[in-house]
Amino acid sequence: MKIKSADFVMSNSDVAKCPNEPLPEYAFIGRSNVGKSSLINMLTNRKSLAKTSGRPGKTQLINHFKINENWFLVDLPGYGYAKVSKKDKNTFQKYITNYFLQREQLVCSFVLVDIRHEPQKIDLDFMQWMGENGIPFAIIFTKADKLKPQVINKHIQHYSEKLLASVWEEVPQYFITSSSKKIGQEEVLGYIDSINQNFFEATKNSPI
Ligand code: GTP
Ligand code: MG
Numbered sequence: 361m362k363i364k365s366a367d368f369v370m371s372n373s374d375v376a377k378c379p380n381e382p383l384p385e386y387a388f389i390g391r392s393n394v395g396k397s398s399l400i401n402m403l404t405n406r407k408s409l410a411k412t413s414g415r416p417g418k419t420q421l422i423n424h425f426k427i428n429e430n431w432f433l434v435d436l437p438g439y440g441y442a443k444v445s446k447k448d449k450n451t452f453q454k455y456i457t458n459y460f461l462q463r464e465q466l467v468c469s470f471v472l473v474d475i476r477h478e479p480q481k482i483d484l485d486f487m488q489w490m491g492e493n494g495i496p497f498a499i500i501f502t503k504a505d506k507l508k509p510q511v512i513n514k515h516i517q518h519y520s521e522k523l524l525a526s527v528w529e530e531v532p533q534y535f536i537t538s539s540s541k542k543i544g545q546e547e548v549l550g551y552i553d554s555i556n557q558n559f560f561e562a563t564k565n566s567p568i
Pocket of ligand 1: 395396398419
């Protein structure tokens with residue numbers, strides 16, 4: 361899929377105030393600093409559409425970006441950032457939880473995981489919560505430029521085993537990416553494109 365336009369639309373902390381157009385939407389979630397905002401920039405070929413930072417906790421709100429005038433990418437704050445106060449953490453958890461549970465336009469989410477690290481409980485718990493609530497997601501491994509291909513394969517194998525040993529009967533769809541080396545762009549955009557096509561096909565045939 362070719363990216364012809366990518367525009368920032370709005371930021372807010374209330375799912376009810378998100379854009380109300382009935383367009384398919386894709387959200388990026390994962391631990392702080394995993395590379396969500398960088399990935400959005402890489403996928404859209406834009407340097408600073410989404411704000412990135414070396415320090416965790418950069419993205420604080422629900423950020424909507426409209427792509428090719430007919431679908432949305434959503435940048436979210438990261439979870440697991442220890443320096444956030446308990447009060448902020450609760451507020452954050454609430455609006456993100458509401459976003460995932462209430463956002464009807466959300467057709468698929470991407471849970472980002474740093475490929476270098478041992479599987480983290482917080483990520484596995486989050487994926488389990490998505491599964492229990494029937495929220496479709498795929499996994500995106502980030503920062504693949506930091507490891508050699510053989511090590512990447514070993515880490516994927518290990519991650520898959522952890523998932524299968526938890527609640528998953530099969531390994532969810534996953535992608536290997538690097539925002540700095542532009543790895544995985546075509547694959548992720550192709551996946552989004554196929555979901556978009558189904559979405560528009562289904563709405564075309566809808567009686568309403
Ligand atoms: P929060 O908004 O704080 O939750 O973080 P985020 O998940 O949006 O991460 P962000 O995109 O801001 O990136 C965090 C840091 O990781 C930055 O220093 C990026 O340059 C770096 N980074 C992101 N993606 C990659 C990648 O693919 N490879 C490498 N080497 N570094 C990356
Ligand atoms: Mg961010």
